[in-house]
Every structure is written in structure tokens, then in C-alpha cells.
Amino acid sequence: MKIKCAKADLLTGIGIVLKAVPAKTTMPILDCILLKAVNGQIALVGNDMELGIETVVRGDIIEEGIIALNAKNFSDIVRKLPDNDVTIETDASLNTKINCEKTKFNISAKEGSEFPGLPQIEKSKKVTMSQFTLRSIIVQTVFSISDNENVKVMTGELFEIKGNKMRAVALDGHRIAVRNIELKEDFGNYKVIVPGKALNEISKILSGETEDEVNIYFSDKNIMFELEDTVILSRLIEGEYYKIDQMLSSDFETKITVNKRELFNSIDRATLLIKESDKKPVVIETSDQILNLRMNTQIGTLDDEINIEKEGKDIVIGFNPKFIIEALRVIDDENIDIYLVNSKSPCFIRDSAENYIYLILPVNIVA
Amino acid sequence: MKIKCAKADLLTGIGIVLKAVPAKTTMPILDCILLKAVNGQIALVGNDMELGIETVVRGDIIEEGIIALNAKNFSDIVRKLPDNDVTIETDASLNTKINCEKTKFNISAKEGSEFPGLPQIEKSKKVTMSQFTLRSIIVQTVFSISDNENVKVMTGELFEIKGNKMRAVALDGHRIAVRNIELKEDFGNYKVIVPGKALNEISKILSGETEDEVNIYFSDKNIMFELEDTVILSRLIEGEYYKIDQMLSSDFETKITVNKRELFNSIDRATLLIKESDKKPVVIETSDQILNLRMNTQIGTLDDEINIEKEGKDIVIGFNPKFIIEALRVIDDENIDIYLVNSKSPCFIRDSAENYIYLILPVNIVA
Numbered sequence: 001m002k003i004k005c006a007k008a009d010l011l012t013g014i015g016i017v018l019k020a021v022p023a024k025t026t027m028p029i030l031d032c033i034l035l036k037a038v039n040g041q042i043a044l045v046g047n048d049m050e051l052g053i054e055t056v057v058r059g060d061i062i063e064e065g066i067i068a069l070n071a072k073n074f075s076d077i078v079r080k081l082p083d084n085d086v087t088i089e090t091d092a093s094l095n096t097k098i099n100c101e102k103t104k105f106n107i108s109a110k111e112g113s114e115f116p117g118l119p120q121i122e123k124s125k126k127v128t129m130s131q132f133t134l135r136s137i138i139v140q141t142v143f144s145i146s147d148n149e150n151v152k153v154m155t156g157e158l159f160e161i162k163g164n165k166m167r168a169v170a171l172d173g174h175r176i177a178v179r180n181i182e183l184k185e186d187f188g189n190y191k192v193i194v195p196g197k198a199l200n201e202i203s204k205i206l207s208g209e210t211e212d213e214v215n216i217y218f219s220d221k222n223i224m225f226e227l228e229d230t231v232i233l234s235r236l237i238e239g240e241y242y243k244i245d246q247m248l249s250s251d252f253e254t255k256i257t258v259n260k261r262e263l264f265n266s267i268d269r270a271t272l273l274i275k276e277s278d279k280k281p282v283v284i285e286t287s288d289q290i291l292n293l294r295m296n297t298q299i300g301t302l303d304d305e306i307n308i309e310k311e312g313k314d315i316v317i318g319f320n321p322k323f324i325i326e327a328l329r330v331i332d333d334e335n336i337d338i339y340l341v342n343s344k345s346p347c348f349i350r351d352s353a354e355n356y357i358y359l360i361l362p363v364n365i366v367a
Numbered sequence: 368m369k370i371k372c373a374k375a376d377l378l379t380g381i382g383i384v385l386k387a388v389p390a391k392t393t394m395p396i397l398d399c400i401l402l403k404a405v406n407g408q409i410a411l412v413g414n415d416m417e418l419g420i421e422t423v424v425r426g427d428i429i430e431e432g433i434i435a436l437n438a439k440n441f442s443d444i445v446r447k448l449p450d451n452d453v454t455i456e457t458d459a460s461l462n463t464k465i466n467c468e469k470t471k472f473n474i475s476a477k478e479g480s481e482f483p484g485l486p487q488i489e490k491s492k493k494v495t496m497s498q499f500t501l502r503s504i505i506v507q508t509v510f511s512i513s514d515n516e517n518v519k520v521m522t523g524e525l526f527e528i529k530g531n532k533m534r535a536v537a538l539d540g541h542r543i544a545v546r547n548i549e550l551k552e553d554f555g556n557y558k559v560i561v562p563g564k565a566l567n568e569i570s571k572i573l574s575g576e577t578e579d580e581v582n583i584y585f586s587d588k589n590i591m592f593e594l595e596d597t598v599i600l601s602r603l604i605e606g607e608y609y610k611i612d613q614m615l616s617s618d619f620e621t622k623i624t625v626n627k628r629e630l631f632n633s634i635d636r637a638t639l640l641i642k643e644s645d646k647k648p649v650v651i652e653t654s655d656q657i658l659n660l661r662m663n664t665q666i667g668t669l670d671d672e673i674n675i676e677k678e679g680k681d682i683v684i685g686f687n688p689k690f691i692i693e694a695l696r697v698i699d700d701e702n703i704d705i706y707l708v709n710s711k712s713p714c715f716i717r718d719s720a721e722n723y724i725y726l727i728l729p730v731n732i733v734a
Contacts, residue, residue: 073666076639080632103636107667265447269470272443299440300474 001065002089003037005057007081007100013044013057014075016230019201020046020053021071032068033075034115035088037061045118046071051198052118053205055230065090066112074098077105118233125218127161127187131227134214135206137168137179138199140330140356145196146172156193156237159223163189169244170196175323176244178357190218193241198234205230248357250348252339254312258291260336264328266304267321270295273302274321281318281363286310295321317343318365324349327358368432369456370404372424374448374467380424381442383597384413386568387420388438399435400442401482402455404428412485413438418565419485420572422597432457433479441465444472485600492585494528494554498594501581502573504535504546505566507697507723512563513539523560523604526590530556536611537563542690543611545724557585560608565601572597615724617715619706621679625658627703631695633671634688637662640669641688648685648730653677662688684710685732691716694725 014033022030025048034045042061045054067090078086081100090096090109098105138157146154151173158169163186168179202225206214215226225232270282273295283294289310295302317340327349328336339348343362350357381400389397392415401412409428412421434457445453448467457463457476465472505524513521518540525536530553535546569592573581582593592599637649640662650661656677662669684707694716695703706715710729717724 070666073639077636080636080639082632102672103633104670105636105640105667106670265449266470269444269447269472272440272447273472299437300472303471303473305469 001035001037001067002062002087003035003042003059004062004085004087005042005059007078007083007086009058010078010086011075013055014071014078016055016205017044017046017053018071018075019204020048020051020232022048029068029110029114029116031070031072032110032115033071034066034068034112036066036112037064038066045115047116047118049116050195050235051201052233053201053230054118063089067094067096067109068112068115069096069107069109073107077107118231119219119222121217121219121222121224121233123215123217125188125190127166127183127190127216127218128213129166129181129183129216130210131206131212131214132208132210133181134216134225135203135208137166137181138203138206141168141170141177141179142196142199142203143326143330144170144172144175144177144358148172152237153193153239153241155197156195157199158241159190159192159194161187161190163187169241171242171244174320174361175327176247176357176359177327178244178248178354178359180354180356191241192218192223193237193239194223195234195237198232202232202234205232247346247359248348250339252312252341252348254286254310254315254340256286256291256338256340257309257335258306258338260328260331260334262306263291263336264325266293266306267324267328269304270302271321271325273297273299275299279320281365282321282324283316283318283365285316286314288314315340315343316365317347318363319347319360320363323360327360331356331358368402368404368434369429369454370402370409370426371429371452371454372409372426374445374450374453376425377445377453378442380411380422381438381445383422383572384411384420385438385442386571387413387415387418387599389415396435396477396481396483398437398439399477399482400438401433401435401479402476403433403479404431405433412482414483414485416483417562417602418568419600420568420597421485429456434461434463434476435479435482436463436474436476440474444474485598486586486589488584488586488589488591488600490582490584492555492557494533494550494557494583494585495580496533496548496550496583497577498573498579498581499575499577500548501583501592502570502575504533504548505570505573508535508537508544508546509563509566509570510693510697511537511539511542511544511725515539519604520560520606520608522564523562524566525608526557526559526561528554528557530554536608538609538611541687541728542694543614543724543726544694545611545615545721545726547721547723558608559585559590560604560606561590561601562604565599569599569601572599614713614726615715617706619679619708619715621653621677621682621707623653623658623705623707624676624702625673625705627695627698627701629673630658630703631692633660633673634691634695636671637669638688638692640664640666642666646687648732649688649691650683650685650732652683653681655681682707682710683732684714685730686714686727687730690727694727698723698725 036043042057086100094109096109160167164183170177217224285292291306291308293304403410409424453467461476463476527534531550537544584591647664652659658673658675660671
């Protein structure tokens with residue numbers, strides 16, 4: 001195999017597929033990036049057997065071939081090369097020269113055939129949206145998944161497509177994050193659970209531009225995200241997802257409208273009084289158009305006040321501050337609405353169109 | 368005690384004295400920052416018993432007093448306050464209110480009298496230079512100290528003042544870093560060994576401006592750095608420093624002039640082939656006006672070439688790449704001169720005026 005690419009293109013490609021290279025693995029071949037120069041196209045592949053990424057790199061193929069290179073060494077070497085054309089050449093004994101200007105590296109490769117191929121997906125079941133939208137959906141929900149591997153479906157996120165509507169749901173038993181979006185056309189009905197870890201990596205690859213599209217394909221076991229030069233494949237999580245519609249019922253006794261930044265800063269201050277071992281709730285108490293926020297831990301106390309708009313009766317309620325902080329962090333709105341019933345019932349942070357809904361269970365507080 | 372300061376001023380002061388608060392200590396009072404509001408002046412103090420820092424903070428004293436506050440909690444709280452005036456008020460039971468706008472923190476303080484005072488230094492033995500110069504001296508030498516606490520003098524840096532000349536020396540048994548500077552006037556003769564850790568922290572506090580001055584005072588046991596609003600005290604290391612003049616003899620057989628950035632990049636590439644356990648030298652070989660640089664490890668090989676200007680005979684020599692990299696990183700010159708004798712003798716990287724001299728011992732290589 002012999003190819004030539006610009007260093008910058010090669011480095012971009014490596015950066016993308018590295019997201020599927022496992023940090024730890026019992027299969028040494030998965031520590032590698034597969035380098036394919038076949039059918040006139042240069043592609044890089046990373047695969048941790050849950051998530052697989054293949055990306056095309058512009059360049060010239062002088063001699064076709066497929067090899068696997070240790071991902072860390074390969075990426076370290078390319079990153080430190082001069083900013084110019086890079087030639088990669090592997091001989092029959094898998095000695096691999098990586099040359100750029102007067103710099104000549106030599107490392108050994110592995111047989112490309114040892115590297116596990118990505119699953120094939122038939123492109124019949126498809127949904128299309130902008131990369132910006134998909135990234136927003138993921139970023140605004142994925143923090144609410146659980147990392148408890150014993151309840152597998154909670155480590156994933158529900159993607160539910162009904163005609164021209166899509167709903168993404170993540171929950172961990174203490175909170176639920178929901179994003180509703182409208183699709184450009186009717187794509188049919190699908191319901192899959194995508195691993196949260198994969199979605200986290202995918203969100204970093206998506207461009208964030210509204211004009212860049214992503215095609216999403218489904219099979220029974222896998223989901224594929226197709227970008228311009230990159231395809232990302234993830235296994236799906238098997239099982240039945242939770243029925244959440246009833247939990248999202250929208251009765252309320254109190255509605256609070258508050259500046260998001262002020263509430264965020266205030267709760268952020270409260271969290272600095274918490275040591276890891278010491279799970280104290282932040283207590284929120286309304287008194288007419290003022291929200292009083294209190295925290296009381298071994299380190300000390302905080303008493304804070306924010307001006308709000310309030311409809312309905314006053315309330316006292318306690319929360320794990322982390323859950324509120326994480327929801328506020330991903331909401332773009334300047335002012336948010338919080339809907340409450342009583343000190344034992346979940347609160348809802350949602351916009352009027354229900355583009356986003358964050359349900360958070362309260363923590364028992366001693367009045 | 369009751370004081371009022373702008374948040375920004377308080378935070379700057381905390382940032383300075385935090386550099387003397389130990390990460391770990393068996394004396395809980397040292398985890399604190401001392402807050403002194405006496406004689407019309409507000410000051411903060413940090414002290415790890417080796418390094419002590421006191422800095423003045425602008426503000427109003429409503430009631431004088433001295434208290435000690437846990438450094439981490441105090442700095443976390445102030446950092447997250449709104450950007451406005453902060454009031455700190457401690458009652459007789461050491462309950463301390465930290466208030467800003469509508470935000471009210473309450474933490475408990477410790478008695479200020481428990482906090483160990485900084486040593487007093489008579490201001491008779493003095494040297495003055497710009498903060499820029501002192502910072503350069505430290506940054507350009509301190510990386511060459513040893514972290515081996517068994518040879519205490521090697522963990523410090525020699526400050527040697529002779530009339531209007533000052534020399535700073537750091538060495539670790541494999542290399543020596545020397546900086547020579549000219550002082551504005553004749554300050555007398557002093558020779559002290561300053562702990563390297565203290566110098567590292569001090570370099571972060573120095574302003575880096577040539578018009579800001581620092582007065583340095585000496586006693587038998589301590590050194591004091593006096594800035595505009597801050598004094599920094601460090602213990603001195605006792606003992607006799609190494610005599611290095613003979614080692615700095617300047618005979619050479621080969622002189623190489625090379626672009627610093629090119630040599631740095633090339634050695635930096637070589638280091639990525641090194642695993643921690645695998646201490647391989649980088650081999651440098653001159654061939655007329657070309658420097659060939661080679662590395663050969665378990666990971667692979669590197670072969671690199673740089674154009675140089677050379678006087679004298681060709682040479683092959685091996686080095687621990689880290690020692691060259693660390694010297695090159697702190698040299699400001701675009702081109703550097705390297706002086707060599709043979710493959711067993713130290714190399715010197717120095718400018719013609721000997722403002723800086725880096726002596727590096729070679730590593731044995733199998734030819």
C-alpha cells in the first residue's frame with residue numbers, strides 16, 4: 001500500500017475515527033485505525049464493536065492496500081509532522097514508512113484483514129435532518145441517561161419517529177429529558193434505543209451547521225448516521241423502553257418564570273458547599289415574586305434571592321442541584337418556565353411549545 | 368472583624384496567596400488563608416512553612432480583626448459571587464458572613480492567632496531588579512533542578528550576586544542551567560540557595576513587566592521578595608553549592624548553529640516514540656551542513672534532517688531528548704549555537720555573551 005495525503009486532511013480523519021477507538025480493550029487489533037486504500041478511495045476506520053466510524057480522506061493512492069496502525073502512535077506521529085504532504089507506504093512485511101518533507105518515521109502495521117468489519121445496513125428505513133438539529137437533540141438530552149449498566153435501556157436514549165415528528169427521551173429514574181422536533185417530511189414510524197456513549201461521540205463529529213444534513217438508517221440491530229464523508233454505526237440497545245407519556249401530564253399549581261442565568265449562577269454557588277459524600281438538597285422557596293434559595297451543609301450555608309414572576313400558590317421544594325444545573329446548562333432560552341404541583345411532585349422545566357421538557361423529581365426536605 | 372472589598376480585588380489577592388497554601392498538610396490551620404484587617408490595611412496571608420506570601424487588598428475596614436478561613440472554601444465562594452462589593456463579617460463565635468448583593472454565605476472561621484506568622488527579615492541586604500528579569504531568570508533555569516529530596520541543595524537554585532552581576536544556577540547531576548545578568552548597580556556579594564518549588568510559585572506572581580521592580584532581601588535563613596502589594600518569603604536551603612566554574616570551560620571541537628524551532632520540532636517528534644519505561648537516546652549526527660537526527664525504540668524509528676551551519680569536525684552524539692527539549696523551550700533566540708567536543712563530553716548551548724549556558728551530558732550510544 002502507498003498513499004499520499006495532506007497532513008491536515010489526514011489529521012482531521014484520524015480525529016474523527018479516534019472517537020470509536022476504545023480506551024481499553026482485550027482485543028489488541030481494536031487499538032488500531034484501519035487504513036483502506038481500495039477502489040480509488042482512501043478511508044480510515046475505528047471500531048470498538050459497539051460504535052464504528054469510517055471516514056474518507058482526500059489523497060492519492062499510488063498502490064492499493066489495507067493495513068491497521070496503532071491508533072495512538074499513528075495519531076501522535078501525524079500530529080507532529082510538518083504541515084505538508086504525507087506519504088504512507090507499507091511493504092510486504094508490514095513495515096510502514098510515514099514520510100513528510102525530510103522526516104521519516106517507520107512503524108510496523110498489522111494485517112488489515114484482522115480488523116473487524118463494520119456491520120452492513122440496508123438503506124431502506126431512513127430519516128433525514130440537519131446535523132445542527134441532531135446535535136442539539138443529543139446535547140440537550142444525553143446527560144440524563146443513567147450510567148448503571150445493570151439497567152441497560154436507561155444507558156441509552158429513545159429515538160421515536162412518528163411521521164414527521166421525532167421525540168428523543170433520556171431518563172435515569174430521577175429525571176427525564178425530552179426533546180420534540182418536527183421533521184421536514186413524513187419518514188414513517190421507528191422506535192429505537194441508541195447507546196448514550198455512542199451519541200456523545202457522534203455529537204462531537206456533527207458539524208453544527210443547519211445546511212449540513214445527516215441521513216439516519218435503521219436495521220433491527222444497528223443505526224447508521226451518514227454524513228458527507230463519514231458514516232457512523234452504532235449497535236442498538238435491545239428491550240422495551242419506559243412508557244413516559246403519563247408521567248408528562250401537565251397539571252400544575254405554581255408556575256415560575258425566571259432568568260435562566262440568574263438561577264444557574266445561584267444554584268452553581270450552592271453546589272460549592274457540597275462535598276461528594278454529602279448529598280444535600282438545594283431548597284427553593286417562593287414568596288410572592290421572590291425566589292429564595294438555600295443550602296445548608298457541613299461547610300456552611302448559602303441564602304440567595306432571585307426576582308421571579310409567579311402564578312399560583314407559593315411553594316417550598318428541595319432538589320438535587322446537579323439535576324437542575326444540567327438541564328439549565330443546555331437550554332438556550334433567556335427566561336425559563338418552571339411548573340410545580342407540591343413539594344412531593346416532580347417539577348417540569350419546559351417551553352410553551354414543548355420543544356423541550358425536563359422532569360425532575362424533588363428530594364424530601366424537612367420543613 | 369468586618370470589611371468590604373470589590374470581588375475582583377479580593378479574588379486577585381486570594382489567587383496570589385493560594386500559591387503558598389499547601390496541597391496537603393498535617394497542620395489544618397495551614398489549609399487556611401489568614402485575613403488581617405489591622406492598622407487600616409486589609410491583607411491576606413498563605414503559609415506552608417517553607418513559602419509564605421502576604422498581599423494587601425484594597426477595601427474598607429468597618430471593624431478591625433484577624434481570622435483564618437479555609438482557603439478552598441473561601442476562594443470557591445468568592446469566585447462564584449456576583450461581580451460587586453463583598454462584605455465579610457465575623458462575629459465573636461467566628462461565624463463568618465460573606466455577602467454580595469442578595470447572596471449570603473455563612474461559614475465558620477478559625478482564630479487568626481492559630482496561624483503561624485511569617486518570619487521577619489531585616490531590610491539591610493538588598494538587591495533590586497525588574498520583575499521581568501527575575502521571572503526570566505527563574506523560568507530559564509528552574510526546570511533543571513533535581514526533585515531528589517535526598518540531595519537537598521540540588522532541589523534549590525543558586526543565586527550568586529557579585530557587585531553588579533548576578534548568576535543563577537540550577538543542576539541535577541545530568542545538566543546545568545546558568546543565567547548571567549547585569550544589575551543596575553553594585554549591591555554587594557551574596558550567595559544563597561533558594562528552593563526550586565518556591566521559585567516556581569514566585570515566577571507565577573511576578574508581573575513580567577520591565578517597569579515593575581522587585582526588592583530582594585536576604586537573611587541567614589530566609590529570602591524575601593518585595594513587590595508593590597505583595598511580599599513573598601521563602602526559607603533558604605542550607606549547605607554548600609557545587610563549584611561549577613571548572614565544568615563550564617569553553618573548549619570545543621564542533622560548533623553547530625541551528626534554527627531553534629526546527630531542532631525543537633524534530634526532537635519533539637522523536638520523543639513520541641519513547642514510552643516511559645524505555646529510555647532511548649536521540650542520536651545526532653552531523654554530516655557537513657546537515658544534522659541527522661535518529662531515534663529507534665520498540666514503537667518504531669524516526670529519521671530526520673535539519674540544515675545547519677557547522678564549524679569544526681563532524682560528530683555523532685546521543686542525548687536524553689527531554690534535556691534538550693527543556694532547554695530549547697526557554698531560549699528566546701531564533702537561532703542557537705551548540706558547542707561539542709566529542710561523543711563522551713558535555714554539549715553546551717549558549718549565546719555569545721553567555722547570558723545563558725545550558726550544559727547537557729551525553730548518553731552513551733552504541734556506534
